[in-house]
Amino acid sequence: MSAPENAAAPEPAPAAAAPATAVRVAGVNKVFETRGGLVHALEGIDLEIAAGEFVSLIGPSGCGKSTLMRLIADLDAPSAGTITVFGKTPTQARLDQEYGIAFQQAGLLPWRTVAANVALPLELHGVASAPRKAKVEELLDMVGLADFADRYPDQLSGGMQQRVAIARSLAEQPRLLLMDEPFGALDEMTREKMQSDLVRISAETGAAVVFVTHSIPEAVFLSDRVVVMSPRPGRIREIVPMRLGASNAATTDAAARAARTDGLREDRSFFEMVTAVREALHGAPVAAGARGVETR
Amino acid sequence: MSAPENAAAPEPAPAAAAPATAVRVAGVNKVFETRGGLVHALEGIDLEIAAGEFVSLIGPSGCGKSTLMRLIADLDAPSAGTITVFGKTPTQARLDQEYGIAFQQAGLLPWRTVAANVALPLELHGVASAPRKAKVEELLDMVGLADFADRYPDQLSGGMQQRVAIARSLAEQPRLLLMDEPFGALDEMTREKMQSDLVRISAETGAAVVFVTHSIPEAVFLSDRVVVMSPRPGRIREIVPMRLGASNAATTDAAARAARTDGLREDRSFFEMVTAVREALHGAPVAAGARGVETR
Amino acid sequence: MSAHLTPRAETTLRIVAPLAVGAFVLGVWQFLVSVVGISDYLLPSPASILEEIVASWDSIVSATLITGTNALIGLVVGTLLGITLAALAARWRAVDQMSAPVIASLAVVPIVALAPVLNSMFGADSQFGRQAIAAIASFVPIFINTLRGFRQTTPVHRELMRAYAATPGQVLRTLTLPTARPFILTGIRIASSLAVISALVAEYFGGPRGGLGSLISTSAASSAYARAWAYVVASIALGLLFYLVTLGLERLVLRTRTIQPDRTTGTGTTSTSTRSTTSTTVSH
Amino acid sequence: MTDVDVRSTTPATDAAGGPPARGIRSGGSARSSRRGGSLARRRLAAVGWGVLGVLLLVALWEGYKLVAPADGVLIGETRVLPRPTDLAMPHVWDMIGRLGEPVTRSPSAQALWLVILLAALTTLGIAAAGWLVGVVVGIGLALVMQRWRLAEWGLLPWIVLSQTVPLIAFAPIVKSWGSRVEIGSFEWQDWMSVALIASYLAFFPIAIGALKGLQSPDRIHEELMQTYAAGYWATLAKLRFPAAVPYLLPALRLGAANAVIGAVVAEVSTGLQGGIGRLLIQFAGQASGDPAKAWAPIFGAIVLGLVAAGSVALLGAILKNYRRTEEAA
Amino acid sequence: ACSSGDSGSGGDATDDSALTPVKLQLQWLPQGQFAGYFAAVDQGFFEDEGLDVEIIPSGGDIVPQDALANGDVDYAIAWVPKVLGSIEQGANLTDIAQIFQRSGTLQVSWADSGIDSVADFEGKKIGSWGFGNEWEIFAAMAAEGLDASTVQIITQDFNMNAFLQGDIDAAQAMTYNEYAQLLETVNPDTGELYQPEDFNVISYEDTEGAMLQDAIWADTERLESDTEYADTTVKFLKAVIKGWAFAAANPQDAADITIAAGSGWGPSHELWMVNETNKLIWPSDKGIGVIDETAWDKTVAGALSAVNEAGDHLITEEPPASAWSNEYIEKALSELEGEDLDLTGADWSPIDVTLEEGGN
């Protein structure tokens, strides 16, 4: 599954997605009707994401990354094609709370304390007070914000807010995490720290992750596979498998990811992967020589 | 002048700044009185920027980069120490329109067209209609937005807006450009493009630039010297001279910068400079080995 | 949630829906009066009101002109005063704080309380008292909105102006006023129908006759309810006219942009909430 | 004048203007380095300036009386500045002094201020009832309009139009219809007609403000609730109502001011005994012989409005955690 | 109106529930103009007749005859011309007692103004309250050949300031109220109260415009179909007569009763008002409340001739015969015949009232 897939030549869709498949997107089109006319946001998208796999979506602005993620989350419906999430329809998956989600903006409710924000999904699904409290504590510990439980969002820095949002998205131990540029609004240094945290957390929880980003190094650092998209209409141009960290094997599981550390950022193979994604993105080899650096 | 200066051991301040000096900051402190008490934003800042020199300020959030820039621009006054801009007081320099300024937000007036936005400073300073028009056209040409003169800001992408803001900051051919994270809000690809543009433009105009950024590669790519700051209170930790592009000599002039191209980003020396700044920032060598990459 | 509509369908529904509601209400009203037989005496049927509108057309037009003129003059004066004082209050905090109790009082004082007093002060033989009341009534929302508008200039813009060493006059002209413009217009729109209703109600409390207010009261006093309602309809139409004209003005000016939210950072400032309908203080 | 900050007492007349811009930290100038000062001191200063403003008005009034020509200032035929006669503009001290005297020479007469106070309390009670009805109706309408866009499109224009109807044309009809309501032991009282008319003015800003507030949650928050598969009611309780608080508070305050205005108008219109409105016409009728007396109910009405609006402001203090996005003034 | 006989049915057989509830709508706030009704309540005259009368004041916009026509109340006090207008609009009402036998309306101008008759109105600013109180002016002017457009009509508010400050040349005033207001005001030139000599007073009673004023109105249909209501009407009128007779004999007490009932006027003004009101009622040759056909016809003629400045007529045709009836008042008078009451005011004479500053 970590073998490079080319969107132009999709593998035939199996009748039913195996439970090991977290997300199956088959032949998905999405067209928006606007005042200015029709906007083809996505066209012929085929993508399969294994359970526990970390997949990044990268591509120029407007290529449909967010749209694809929203379709998976059942926040919108495809114009054509089918999507299954753990073998269910997206709607069913949403109702079953199969996924957690985080956006570019943390989207915390400003009138709730940090703890109450993390507790929100649990509260909505009727988790009793005591286990809820315990869970929230555990989550805040995980994101390193145990001391800030009673603060309000406006008293936190952007990075801390984003960590709260991630804790919230993990509250119900989803098997799938959807993240739309969750670190886009953070400054560089905070961002780097958050990436390491996310690697750790996703390893701990073993969830599959669909991660939208603009940053090549970020995608490379985090992912098992990077899906490179092209705009208007949004298509998958290439899927670049990452061969980083401990495991080089076809099994892209959480254990492999756990081995991913900050040191990796200075690994030779890291630069190579960055170059590979960069080239996929620009549609052609950028230049020859000792490269592999995304200067941004 | 491009020799590394250490803030801890400032050179004695000359009685009067030579005209070749664009900005002289000597022993500057800045303390804010807030509800929560005193905030020492800057302490003992000494810095000299030559005419035509490109200097970046880098440092963690809250270290006082913006504050320093605002002091130079006379948008605020230092609590102690002196600042001169081309030998004048900052206020005089401001009144004489010695500098152009650009912020993280483009700050265009939404009710004015692109052309009218660029024309704003000229208009305010009584430049007649005909020369004004000519100048605006020239500037828009320079930033590649000649076709968008009659658009309104909300019809432009973020990158285009920022280019308009830069054109505006150049309108009066200032000898000094102050830029506070002008590309902070742009996405990666646009940002890279804007950096190249800025290198070109600053070479063309020969202005000195004070550039605030969070991104090490950006600082390295653009600057003659990178000023690395540490927070609370904001101090200059180190000034790292860049030795990129054509010239390695002590004269850091515009011609040297003009030679800086995109190819540079993949130059060996580039990685070394990035590493140097990174180490200065983190306060210690990051690690040994083939590094020099700021992954962000 | 709600099904997705094409933009065309949405535009159509936006027009059809209120018309349908209006037609439904009128229908029920007519039905109640003419079929169910609720007394036509106090609540005349829409049909008989329409008859009266036709019958008293000339007098309705001249009454509408009188009241409309008073409201217009009041609105204009209130606008000028509101903007001027808001500019002073925005400039000097002391002015703001000094005017605060007076403005707060004006915002809660009923017109019925002021009308007789103003008539005494300015004379019952002129329309001035009504115009003054319309001016006071429109002044309040315009002042408040304008003041808010004047405070919307973003720090970036203010610092830019400072960096340009712009004079206070230049700042006002090129930054503050354009920034406040949508707010001022919102204020004027809110004030518009207020001005009409205030001018009209003021007629109940003395002054020359002939306006809508005095004709409504005269007609009602002699139980000519259909005629009274005809004048009421005219006054609603007048209020609506004022509202729509100012709304149109607002839309027109807003066409040239205002500050947009910054898509990339999400931290931009939206200039105003002007697009949607906003409220009105109504004082009688 | 409980609170002299315009932004907090004067209803932001545009209820829909709603909460001010989010507290965006930009540059340094959002915070001021010069204005240190404790909060309490700033409050005190504001009150001081407010008092000064009132004193200035008093000085202006008396100064004008001193210097103005007896017939006021006329431009052409139009008198643009008032006549300074004691009949038109009584001395400030007369107006204040009159408050301390009995209403009439009748041996049973109470002091004027007491009469005004009692009447103001009566009107306050009626206005409060009207306000409550306005709150229920306004929020109810807002809920319906928020839930169904078609309802919003169909109703909103009429709600706006409703406020251009000269209410006093309605007062007798409301009173007349009300007097026919008799359900079991419940019998319609005249004050209820007045409260109903007050609610007609009160509901409007509340409906508009509540609608804006209920519609105010960011899309991101709405979608978040959607991903939690939260139903309509859960979303309402956990998201829409809390998010609406910053919009609702000014709307409720405006509604309170409007309720008072409506109650006074309706009292004048229907002649209901016991309230400020009644005193207004009664004392206006005595203004020729006793000009200062006519001002007493005017002051009463103003204080009443300020108290009503101020009480709602208290509500804002209780709900302060729901207003965290509002800019600290 | 339920009969007094079914007192046992409710179970709450208190004395009160035995009384027939009656609502009387006044045409303004409580004041001496209505002293007779308040006196009848206070002295228990209604109760003696088995009635529990609630007196309902009105405000700026309440039209008493409409409250009656709508069935909100049982009886209403209103001026005859205004009700004639309502009758033409479809109200079905009957004048059952003409309490005021003459018009109390004045038009007051300054003594030196040269306006001492209706004919002098031409080209002047004439004050009126509107609200249907203006028809006498138009009728009087019509008799002088003036139409409404020859004067400028200015709406007066609740006081005489507009006149005092010269905004209007001649102000409408009731003898019992606004005229007194003038005499309670300090003349800034003398420092003393204004005196009657300061004014020219035109009384509409002396003009062709004179119209009948405060009358008691009842619902025509109910009078015909509801015998209980008809009975109640007679009882009601009997108590009213006693009330007014009381006010005639005891003006000071009547004034005090009115103040206690909620009038906001001071004692001197109240007493003045009761006294002047008495002058409009007494003497009443055929007995208080009996409608004088000539006066009625004159009112109708005036109403027919009056056209306001908007060109609207008050009425365009003769009112129906049911618009007035002496049946009930005469019955009431005859039932009171034996009692020690002066029903015609033959022995009545006005008192002297000294007005005090401010009407307080």
Ligand SMILES: Nc1ncnc2c1ncn2[C@@H]1O[C@H](COP(=O)(O)OP(=O)(O)OP(=O)(O)O)[C@@H](O)[C@H]1O
């Ligand atoms: N609700 C919508 N209605 C109309 N067009 C839409 C809508 N949502 C997205 N689009 C359009 O679909 C295209 C893809 O948008 P999308 O937000 O998915 O891009 P993206 O890859 O997430 O971009 P970015 O990197 O800027 O977030 C764009 O052209 C966008 O304008």
Ligand SMILES: Nc1ncnc2c1ncn2[C@@H]1O[C@H](COP(=O)(O)OP(=O)(O)OP(=O)(O)O)[C@@H](O)[C@H]1O
């Ligand atoms: N006007 C002000 N009043 C009070 N404190 C201020 C003010 N402006 C800045 N500060 C404080 O001074 C310190 C330096 O702020 P400054 O904005 O210069 O940092 P920065 O380096 O530009 O940070 P960033 O990278 O986030 O832009 C911070 O602690 C900040 O909170």
Ligand SMILES: Cc1ncc(C[n+]2csc(CCO)c2C)c(N)n1
């Ligand atoms: C708003 C308003 N103002 C004045 C009157 C006048 N009015 C009613 S009864 C009466 C006679 C005795 O005072 C008078 C003058 C009114 N009806 N409504």
Ligand SMILES: [Mg+2]
């Ligand atoms: Mg996106």
Ligand SMILES: [Mg+2]
């Ligand atoms: Mg900064």
